[in-house]
Amino acid sequence: DVKVTQSSRYLVKRTGEKVFLECVQDMDHENMFWYRQDPGLGLRLIYFSYDVKMKEKGDIPEGYSVSREKKERFSLILESASTNQTSMYLCASSGQGAFYEQYFGPGTRLTVT
């Protein structure tokens, strides 16, 4: 069964802290994505990766970075967390192919105080 896991369901951090959100998939997918979801704004793409060590900016990359050292793991990094980064963060993966159906993790609800 397809599985995408995220390191935490809930996270509370202080302004200025460095935050790591981890995502692991067990489907040998090439593509991995990080989104944030905010009320009234839908899902917005932060970064994505098509292969190990490759990354591409999405619609809202400012304030974030990513790391993909292994195929199954894609990390989102908030270098210096700010209150406007309080959000639900969703990781997804998809395989290569014509359809690009995405499989999502359960989400991490991050609160920055």
Add this chain to the structure above:
Amino acid sequence: SQQGEEDPQALSIQEGENATMNCSYKTSINNLQWYRQNSGRGLVHLILIRSNEREKHSGRLRVTLDTSKKSSSLLITASRAADTASYFCAPLTGANNLFFGTGTRLTVIP
């Protein structure tokens, strides 16, 4: 914007009724996908319709696509309380990224 835009934003129906949600988009697409999100959880893929298809069924779901109008609809027949969720359409563009809208919040009243 390349994202899908769902309409209505919220929908409330009685159990057993049908629910119809609409989606509009602005660019050419490879396919269009529908996802469901239960409260506070990740999204789950429901159904995909390719750009050369006009209608597709999966169980109680029926999806239509009109590329000339750049629109799609999702019909859920004989709704159940467990169908209560948010539903998102996501066009897949030539860049092979999905663009999600803000979703339709469906409430099915038992």
